[in-house]
Amino acid sequence: xxxxxxxxxxxxxxxxxxxxxxxxxxxxxxxxxxxxxxxxxxxxxxxxxxxxxxxxxxxxxxxxxxxxxxxxxxxxxxxxxxxxxxxxxxxxxxxxxxxxxxxxxxxxxxxxxxxxxxxxxxxxxxxxxxxxxxxxxxxxxxxxxxxxxxxxxxxxxxxxxxxxxxxxxxxxxxxxxxxxxxxxxxxxxxxxxxxxxxxxxxxxxxxxxxxxxxxxxxxxxxxxxxxxxxxxxxxxxxxxxxxxxxxxxxxxxxxxxxxxxxxxxxxxxxxxxxxxxxxxxxxxxxxxxxxxxxxxxxxxxxxxxxxxxxxxxxxxxxxxxxxxxxxxxxxxxxxxxxxxxxxxxxxxxxxxxxxxxxx
Numbered sequence: 001x002x003x004x005x006x007x008x009x010x011x012x013x014x015x016x017x018x019x020x021x022x023x024x025x026x027x028x029x030x031x032x033x034x035x036x037x038x039x040x041x042x043x044x045x046x047x048x049x050x051x052x053x054x055x056x057x058x059x060x061x062x063x064x065x066x067x068x069x070x071x072x073x074x075x076x077x078x079x080x081x082x083x084x085x086x087x088x089x090x091x092x093x094x095x096x097x098x099x100x101x102x103x104x105x106x107x108x109x110x111x112x113x114x115x116x117x118x119x120x121x122x123x124x125x126x127x128x129x130x131x132x133x134x135x136x137x138x139x140x141x142x143x144x145x146x147x148x149x150x151x152x153x154x155x156x157x158x159x160x161x162x163x164x165x166x167x168x169x170x171x172x173x174x175x176x177x178x179x180x181x182x183x184x185x186x187x188x189x190x191x192x193x194x195x196x197x198x199x200x201x202x203x204x205x206x207x208x209x210x211x212x213x214x215x216x217x218x219x220x221x222x223x224x225x226x227x228x229x230x231x232x233x234x235x236x237x238x239x240x241x242x243x244x245x246x247x248x249x250x251x252x253x254x255x256x257x258x259x260x261x262x263x264x265x266x267x268x269x270x271x272x273x274x275x276x277x278x279x280x281x282x283x284x285x286x287x288x289x290x291x292x293x294x295x296x297x298x299x300x301x302x303x304x305x306x307x308x309x310x311x312x313x314x315x316x317x318x319x320x321x322x323x324x325x326x327x328x329x330x331x332x333x334x335x336x337x338x339x340x341x342x343x344x345x346x347x348x349x350x351x352x353x354x355x356x357x358x359x
Contacts, residue, residue: 059307059338063111066300066310068293071095071102078104079120086116091151096313098293107310112155117142119150127164127207127218134162134220143222147205160224165190167204167217169261175213180262184269187261188233191271194221195229200273200345201258227344228276236260236268238318240286240333246270247335251282256337256346257311273346280342289313289332299334308336 067090072078082092082104090106091114097103108114119142121133134144138160142150166172168187171179181187191201199221207216232255237243247257255272262268285308290296300310312335320331339347 062304062307062309063109064301064304064309065090065108065110066297066304067106067108068096068297069104069106071104075120079118082106082118083116086118086151089114089116091116091153092118092145092149093310094313096293096296098291098296101293103293105313114156115154117152117154119152121148121150123148124208127216130205130207131162131164138162138222143224144202144220147203147220158224160222163194163199163221163223164205164218165194165221167219169204169219170215170217171264172215172217175209175215178264179215180264182264184233184261184263188231188271190219191229191231191273195231195273197223198226198228199223200227200229201231224345226277230255230274230276231258232272232274234270234272236270240317240319243270243318244284244286247282247284251284254278254280254282256280256282256339257284257335275344275346278342278344278346280344280346281340282342283338283340284311285336286315286317287334287336289334303336308338311335311337 067085069081069085072081085106086092089108089110089112091108093105093107095102095104119137121130125133134142134150137150140152141154141156141158141160142152143158143160144162145151168181168190169184171181194201200223202220202222205218205220207218210216232250234246234250237246250257250272253274255274258271258273260268260270287299287303290299296313303310315333315335316330317333318330320333321328322331
């Protein structure tokens with residue numbers, strides 16, 4: 001159709017020119033020359049600026065120092081070593097492993113006058129005796145830092161009370177070692193009910209099996225007399241970039257990452273906690289975990305100088321893997337955190353003990 005239209009247009013144009021004397025071969029003029037149709041050149045699109053490279057925010061340096069102690073397995077010697085360092089202001093944070101070399105990581109606020117005292121609980125306590133001991137020591141300022149260790153900062157006045165609740169993070173109703181529950185909705189409801197009363201979940205404690213052989217696993221809650229806590233549960237994002245995005249989205253809303261729990265299906269759930277009495281926000285970064293202790297310690301100190309606090313040292317990457325002869329396993333990462341306007345209990349190292357390997 002378009003070709004026929006052009007042909008008709010040409011015939012009309014030719015007839016018009018002939019009538020004007022433009023079609024003859026001689027005499028009076030050769031007609032008007034047909035000027036070519038001007039074509040407007042395409043205007044190139046304006047150049048776009050490249051996306052800016054993300055830059056870490058400039059954060060004030062933290063007054064943190066770290067040290068690593070050789071992992072002493074004799075409890076008497078270990079207690080003496082921890083208390084010697086505690087007198088210098090160092091507190092026990094966690095126990096990282098480096099191949100076959102286990103260490104104790106201690107942290108110190110260099111601007112404070114903190115002094116720490118450590119006590120070990122007796123082994124094999126019944127549920128009733130365990131609660132009696134931790135509650136009695138909590139009244140004197142000792143707080144649980146793992147299920148068998150209490151630590152007190154003698155430079156501050158504080159008290160803690162503890163309660164135990166049957167675990168809904170685990171399935172106590174059977175003897176299957178893989179006793180993760182089908183659903184964690186009940187556990188989330190328990191966290192929020194206890195949190196509304198000022199009780200913060202600090203971990204779980206395994207006691208001797210019940211007389212009928214069922215597990216006896218108790219959730220441990222701590223109350224320091226202030227704060228009300230709200231919990232949220234999200235599916236754990238698999239890739240590292242997605243997980244960091246989830247952490248930062250929750251952190252911007254005032255929720256701090258707390259721990260990972262698993263369903264019977266193997267699905268991982270990330271739990272976040274918010275101190276409703278505070279207006280804190282949190283930011284997160286992932287870094288490769290150094291393979292040796294000296295590089296690990298140097299990385300902690302370097303990040304502290306740039307405002308990033310050590311948070312988790314054994315995060316199993318959802319993206320990177322370490323391969324060897326006949327093996328492949330997730331690469332270990334470190335998560336660093338920074339907080340703004342943070343004054344409550346969520347500002348420090350927030351380990352939920354007994355599940356530190358579950359990140």
